Amino acid sequence: MRKETLFLITYALLMMITVPSLAALNENRLDVYISLFILEYFVANSIFRPRYRTKHDFLALILFTIFLYIVANRILEILLG
Amino acid sequence: MSDKLLTSGIALAVFGTTLSLFSHLILQIVPLTALGIAIIILGTTIAITSPQPLPKETIQLLINSAIQNIEALLEEFTTIEKALYIPKKERTYAYIPLNPTQIDPNQIKRTPNRLLVKVGEHYGLQLIPPATELIKALNLETTEETNIEDILRTLLVDLTDLAEGVKTISKENTIIVEINGIKLEIEAPNYIETLGSLQASITATTIATILKKPVKILEEKLEKNKTTIKVQILGE
Numbered sequence: 071m072r073k074e075t076l077f078l079i080t081y082a083l084l085m086m087i088t089v090p091s092l093a094a095l096n097e098n099r100l101d102v103y104i105s106l107f108i109l110e111y112f113v114a115n116s117i118f119r120p121r122y123r124t125k126h127d128f129l130a131l132i133l134f135t136i137f138l139y140i141v142a143n144r145i146l147e148i149l150l151g
Numbered sequence: 152m153s154d155k156l157l158t159s160g161i162a163l164a165v166f167g168t169t170l171s172l173f174s175h176l177i178l179q180i181v182p183l184t185a186l187g188i189a190i191i192i193l194g195t196t197i198a199i200t201s202p203q204p205l206p207k208e209t210i211q212l213l214i215n216s217a218i219q220n221i222e223a224l225l226e227e228f229t230t231i232e233k234a235l236y237i238p239k240k241e242r243t244y245a246y247i248p249l250n251p252t253q254i255d256p257n258q259i260k261r262t263p264n265r266l267l268v269k270v271g272e273h274y275g276l277q278l279i280p281p282a283t284e285l286i287k288a289l290n291l292e293t294t295e296e297t298n299i300e301d302i303l304r305t306l307l308v309d310l311t312d313l314a315e316g317v318k319t320i321s322k323e324n325t326i327i328v329e330i331n332g333i334k335l336e337i338e339a340p341n342y343i344e345t346l347g348s349l350q351a352s353i354t355a356t357t358i359a360t361i362l363k364k365p366v367k368i369l370e371e372k373l374e375k376n377k378t379t380i381k382v383q384i385l386g387e
Binding site: 072073074077078081082085086088089090092093097098099100103104107111119120121122123124127128129133 | 181182184185186188189192193195196197199200201202301305309
């Protein structure tokens with residue numbers, strides 16, 4: 071099977087496991103869900119290393135920026151009490 | 152195929168956007184909003200992932216017909232030496248000496264891109280090995296990926312389906328490549344004698360292109376469904 075197909079299947083499975091699992095744990099913070107989706111993206115990406123249509127993986131850049139924003143937000147929340 | 156992937160990716164992303172907005176603004180259910188966001192990310196990923204432009208069987212047939220052409224050409228010449236894979240500005244060529252002699256690979260680099268070339272006092276055949284254009288299409292110069300094993304796996308396993316796995320070991324001026332689960336064996340004795348098996352010639356062409364150095368197949372051991380190739384890197 072092509073590594074791109076494996077990457078898509080694995081990533082879809084990981085995300086579809088994350089949502090019901092966190093929902094079952096009564097998790098109501100949206101940023102926790104998004105952070106996990108982003109982490110899963112990078113994990114699957116580093117395992118399968120798929121090829122993209124574009125020269126650079128711009129989605130990774132967007133997701134990483136969102137992740138940084140979420141983390142910064144959390145740190146600020148803790149610091150400001 | 153490519154448009155189907157792109158269309159389904161965009162459709163998923165649009166559906167995900169609608170679902171997440173609806174769940175967030177109207178239903179106010181966080182897990183459902185998260186599911187919508189997951190679908191947006193997945194849709195975008197599907198849309199940007201590289202598609203398989205041609206069926207693997209078609210690629211194999213095209214490569215095989217290119218080999219049969221080279222085989223027909225080689226039958227007309229008495230080739231006694233193994234080919235040297237010479238990377239040039241435009242593409243990598245396979246140079247087959249027609250006389251038993253030691254030739255400086257850098258001399259071949261300067262020869263014009265013709266079929267029959269004269270290097271010093273000796274003549275040789277200069278052929279374009281199969282899959283050269285496929286390697287060029289990978290844009291190796293622009294990609295950050297320079298791992299030989301990864302590129303060989305992409306070529307031999309993902310793109311052409313000629314093998315099931317690739318392993319490489321580097322030792323000074325030689326690279327040992329082990330290719331497992333060979334799926335296509337060619338019937339071209341002259342080709343195999345001079346350029347190596349199909350997998351070996353693709354391997355040598357790829358290594359020469361990546362390293363931008365002339366290479367030669369020193370040894371090739373063909374076993375059941377497996378081949379071990381010893382590629383020598385020539386020049387400094």
